[in-house]
Amino acid sequence: MVTKSPRKKIEILVDTPLLRRLREVAEGVEADGYTVQRTQGGEGSRGRWFDDQVTGGAGSKVVFTTILDDATTDHLLQALEPLIDEYGLLVTVSDVDLVRAQKDQAG
Amino acid sequence: MVTKSPRKKIEILVDTPLLRRLREVAEGVEADGYTVQRTQGGEGSRGRWFDDQVTGGAGSKVVFTTILDDATTDHLLQALEPLIDEYGLLVTVSDVDLVRAQKDQAG
Amino acid sequence: MVTKSPRKKIEILVDTPLLRRLREVAEGVEADGYTVQRTQGGEGSRGRWFDDQVTGGAGSKVVFTTILDDATTDHLLQALEPLIDEYGLLVTVSDVDLVRAQKDQAG
Amino acid sequence: METLFSPVILFFVLGALAAFARSDLAFPEPMSKALSLYLMCAIGLKGGILVAGNGFTIDLLLAATAGLVLSCLIPVGAFAVLRSFGRLDSTNAAAVAAHYGSVSVVTFIAGNQILTDSGMPPAGYMIAVLALMETPAIIVGLFLARGGNGMKMQSGQELMRETLLNGSVVLLTGSFIIGLVIGKEGFEPIAPVFETGFNGLLCLFLLDMGLIAARRISHARSLTARLVLLAIIFPIVNGTIGCIVGAMIGLDVGTTTALAILAASASYIAVPAAMRLALPKADAGLYLSLSLAVTFPFNITIGIPLYTQLAKLMV
Amino acid sequence: METLFSPVILFFVLGALAAFARSDLAFPEPMSKALSLYLMCAIGLKGGILVAGNGFTIDLLLAATAGLVLSCLIPVGAFAVLRSFGRLDSTNAAAVAAHYGSVSVVTFIAGNQILTDSGMPPAGYMIAVLALMETPAIIVGLFLARGGNGMKMQSGQELMRETLLNGSVVLLTGSFIIGLVIGKEGFEPIAPVFETGFNGLLCLFLLDMGLIAARRISHARSLTARLVLLAIIFPIVNGTIGCIVGAMIGLDVGTTTALAILAASASYIAVPAAMRLALPKADAGLYLSLSLAVTFPFNITIGIPLYTQLAKLMV
Amino acid sequence: METLFSPVILFFVLGALAAFARSDLAFPEPMSKALSLYLMCAIGLKGGILVAGNGFTIDLLLAATAGLVLSCLIPVGAFAVLRSFGRLDSTNAAAVAAHYGSVSVVTFIAGNQILTDSGMPPAGYMIAVLALMETPAIIVGLFLARGGNGMKMQSGQELMRETLLNGSVVLLTGSFIIGLVIGKEGFEPIAPVFETGFNGLLCLFLLDMGLIAARRISHARSLTARLVLLAIIFPIVNGTIGCIVGAMIGLDVGTTTALAILAASASYIAVPAAMRLALPKADAGLYLSLSLAVTFPFNITIGIPLYTQLAKLMV
C-alpha cells in the first residue's frame, strides 16, 4: 500500500524574467524542489497578455509550483511577502496529499 | 506577514477554438482574471487526442484557470451551464487560499 | 443549475519516456480519462533540469492529470505503488468538485 | 506510378509507417504549425505572382466559377449519402459534408508539386480558386445541419466573420494579394525562402502529416466501415466530377487535374475549426478522422495519380 | 514611397490587419523566438564580416561615439517630456525613457534591408554601433528613476551583469565576433542560411511582429492620447537628431539613415526584460505598448522613408 | 588547429560561454528538436544517396562489421572500468557503458562536416554504419546490468522494439532508405533544404548544444572527478581503437577518422531514452552529464582534430 502525507501546494504565477529571483527565494528556505510550467496568456487588472516569447520575456509568465510541509510553506510565504506586490505575483496555496510507496516509508 | 483569503479555483479544459467564447462568459460575470495553459494530449470517452496544432485547433485543448470568490464562482458556473455539454467542457472546482502581502491588505 | 460531485485529482510528474507505461497503468484500472501537460523545468533531490527536447526525452517531464472517484483512485495508487520509486514519480492527490450540467445529471 | 517514388510521398509514407509501428517519432507541434504557415504563405505568394504575370483571364473566371459551384454542391450530395448509407445524424452528416465541399491546402500543394515535376504545371490562378473554395462549403453545411432553415441572422454573421478570418484563409489570401502587388521582380529577394526551399520543407511537413494522420486513425473511435468506405468513394467521385468539369470548360491537363484535386480533397484546417464553433455537438474525432486520416492519405498516394490519368483521358 | 511596397513592409501590414480584424492567425511562439534568434545571429555575422573586411576605421569610431552619446542623452530628454507633458510618475517615465535611448534590432534590420535594396547600404560597422547602443540607456534610465541618486553598488553590478548577458545582447555580440574571426571566406558555407535566406525569413518575422504589435495595442490599458502622441514625436525628433549628427560627422546617406533609425527606434527585447527586473513596479504594459505597438509600426511604415529623405537632404 | 575556427565550433563555444556566464540566452525547445530532426533527415538522405551512387561495397561491409563489433565490445570494457576505477554500482555502470558503445549523431555530423571542409570526406556508407551502431550497445548494457543473466524474454522483446523504434533511429534509417530510393536525381529538388542549408543550420544547432551541454554541467550533481576523467579517457581510447581498426581494414583517412569518431562518441539521444525505460533506477543526470556535458564538448573541440591526426599517421 501507499502512504499519504499532507502537504501544501504553492502555485505562483510570475513574469519569466523574475523567475530567477523566485528560485533564489525558494532555495533560501530550503524548499525540497519545484516545477515550472509555461502559460499561453491571460488577463487581469493590468490588461490582457499573450506569451509572445519575443518581447524579452516581459510579456511572458510561468507557473512555479512547489510542494512543501507546513513549516517550509510559512517560511516561503514570509520570504515572498515583499515580492508579492513588487513583482505582481499571483500566489495560491492549497492542500494536497503527497503519495509515497510504503517501502519508501520504511526505508 | 501575509494574509490568506479563501477562494475557489475553477479549471476548465476547453477546445482551443472555443476559448474565445469562454472568455466572453468570464467577462460577462466580471471575473477578476484568468490564465490559460496549453496541453499536450489526453484521452476520454471521445477517444485519444494529441495537440497537433495543424488541424485547425479542433485537435487542441487548453486549460482555462480562474480564481474567484464564492459569489462569482456561482455566477460563472451558472453562465457555463449551457456550454458544459454543448462544448464538452471538463470543469472542476477546488479550494485555494489566495495569498496577499499584509500591507496590501491595509491599503 | 449545475451539480457538483466530489472527486480526487491525481497529478503525476513523470519522465516523458515513461509516459506510455503510466498510460497503461491508467487503462488497467479503467480510469475515465487523463490529460497531459508539458513542463519547462524544475529542481529536486536529483538536481536541476530543463526540458531540452533533444536528449531523448530523458531530460523532459510531463504532468499527467486524472480525475477519478475514490474507488478508482485507490486502484490507481495501488497499481502505481511499484512504479513510484522505480520511476521517481512525484504523485499528489487533492479534492476537487467535478461540475456537470443539471440536465446531464438527469440523463 | 513513378510519382509514388517522389520524395514528398516517400516522406509521407515514412511518417505513416513510423506512427503505425508506434515509434515515438514526433515533430514538435510548433514546428508543424510553422511549416503549415510557411507553406500557405509560399503557395499564396506563388499564385499572386503568377496571376500578376498573366492578368485576370477568362480561364480564371471559368475555373473560379466551377470551383465555387462544386464547393456548394458537393456538400449537398455528400450530406444525403452520409445520412442514408453512412447512417449519421443530420448534425454529423452536415459537419462531415462541409469538409468534403471545402479543400485541403496540403493535398493541393502536393499535387501541384507532383504535376509541376511531371511537366504539367497547373495554371497559377488555381491558387486563387483554392482560396475561394475554402469557405463556402461551411455555410452550406450549416444550412444542411439546420434542415434548410436559415440561422439566426446575428450568429450567422458572426460565424461568417470568424470563418473568413480563419488564420489559414487570411494567410493564403493575404499572401496572394502580396504576390499580386510585388510581382515577379519584387519576389526575387525572397524567392530563396519561398520558392527554392519549398520542396524540401514540403517533405518535412508531409513526414509530419504522415505521423499525424496515422496516429489519428489508430485512435479513432467512431469510425465505421461504411464511413471509411465513403471517405474513399467521395474523393473518387468528386475528383471525377472535377475532371469532367475541367475538361468541359477547356482547362489544360495540369489545371484540370488541379481542379479535380480541389474537388476530391477534404479540409482539415479551416473547416474543423469552424465546425467546432458552429456545430459543437458534432463529433470532431469523426470528421477529422475521415478527412485527415482516410481521404488525405488516399488522395496523396492514389488519388492524385488517378485524377491525372483521368484528366489526360478527358482533355 | 515605393519602399512601402517592399514585401517586408507588406507582410508587416498583413499581420497588423489580421490582428485588428481579430483573425485567429497566430504564429507559434517558439517560431517567433526562433526567427528573432536567427535574425540576430545573421545580422551579427554580417556586421562582423563587413568590419573584418574593412578594418576598424575612423568612421566606425565616430559613429560608435555618436551612437553612445545619443543613447545616453535621449533618455534624459525623453524623461523630462514624459514627466511633464506625458504626466507619468518618475518610475514609469524612466522606464519608458530607457526604451527610447536603446534601439530596436528589428527596426534596424528592416531599415538596413530597405536601404540596401535602394542602393544605399549602410556601412557594416553600424551593426557594431547597434550592439553598443543596446544597453547604456538602461543604466541612464535607472539613474533617472532614482532621482539622480546612484543605486546600491551591489544590486547595480548584478543588474549590469544581467543586462550585458541578456540573450539578445550576447547573441548579437557573439555572432559579430564570430563574423570577425571567420571573415568572408569562412562565411561562404553558411551563407545560404544566414544571407540567402535572410530576406524571406525577415518577411515571416515581420508578419508575426505585425500580429504581435497590433494585438498589443488592441489590449493596451494604460495608454493615453498624450503618450501615444509622444511615441510618435520621439522617433521623429530622435531620428532628425540622428540625421544631423550623422551628417555632421561625415557619414554617407545610407549610414546616416541607419544612425537616425537607431536613434529613432525603441527597444522591445533587451530593455523590457531589464526593466522588469530593475523597476518591477513600472507598468510593463505601458512601455511595451509604446515601443512595440506605436513607435515600431510608425518607424517601419513612415519613419524609415522619412529619415532616408532627411538624410538625403542633409548629407 | 584551424578547424577550431570553423563557424560550427565557434558557435558551439559561444553557446557554452553564454551558459557558463549564466546568460538568459535560450533556444525555444521545439526549435532544438526541429533542428535535430532536420539534421538526422539530412544526414540520412545524404548517406542513402551516396550509397545509391556507389553500391554496396566490400568496404561498406568491413566498416559495418567493425562498427558493430566495436559497439558491442566498448561497453564491456567501459563497464569494467566504471565499476572499478569509477566506483559506480553495476546498474549505473551498465547504463553509462551503453552510452559509450552507442554513438552521437551530432558529433558524427560535425566531424563529417569538418572532414569534408578539409578535403577528406568520409565515405557515404559511414552513415549506414552510424545507424547500425546506434542500438546494439543498449542490449549489451542491459546484459551487463543483469550480471550477464538474460532478461525475461517478453520485456526484452518489448524493449528491443521500443529501442529500434526510437524516433532518431527511425528517422535516420528511414531517410537513408529514401535516399537510396530517390538517388542523386530525385534529391535535386529538395537539395536546397537538405544540402545547401545544412551547414548554416548545423551552426545554429551547435550554438544550442553549447548552451544545453554547459547548462547541464553547471547543474550536475552526481559527477565525481574520477567519472569526469573517464569521460575524457573513454573517447581518447575508443577513438584510438577506431583509428587502428579503420587503418587495419584499409579505410582512407577521412573514413578512418569517421569510424574513430563513432567509436569515441557517446549517445545522448537514443540511449538515454532507452535507459530511462529499461534501467529506470540508473541516474539519468549522471549518464547525460557524462556523455553530453563532458565527452561531447571534448570530442567537438579536441577529439575530432586528434583522431584526424592519428588517422593521418596510421593510414
Ligand SMILES: Nc1ncnc2c1ncn2[C@@H]1O[C@H](COP(=O)(O)O)[C@@H](O)[C@H]1O
Ligand atoms: N483571478 C484570477 N484567476 C486566474 N488568473 C489570474 C487572476 N487574476 C490575475 N490572474 C493572472 O495574473 C496576471 C496578472 O494579473 P494582474 O496583476 O491582475 O493584471 C493576469 O494577466 C492573469 O494571467
Ligand SMILES: Nc1ncnc2c1ncn2[C@@H]1O[C@H](COP(=O)(O)O)[C@@H](O)[C@H]1O
Ligand atoms: N477523468 C479525467 N481526468 C482528466 N482528464 C479527463 C478526464 N476525462 C476527460 N478528460 C479530458 O477531457 C477530454 C475530453 O473528454 P471526453 O469528453 O470524455 O472525451 C479528454 O480527452 C481528456 O483530455
Ligand SMILES: Nc1ncnc2c1ncn2[C@@H]1O[C@H](COP(=O)(O)O)[C@@H](O)[C@H]1O
Ligand atoms: N517539493 C516539490 N515541489 C514541486 N516539484 C518537485 C518537488 N520535489 C521534486 N519536484 C519535481 O520532481 C522532480 C524530480 O524530483 P527529485 O526526484 O527529487 O529530483 C524535480 O526536478 C522537480 O521538477
Ligand code: NA
Ligand atoms: Na473538396
Ligand code: NA
Ligand atoms: Na533609440
Ligand code: NA
Ligand atoms: Na561510441
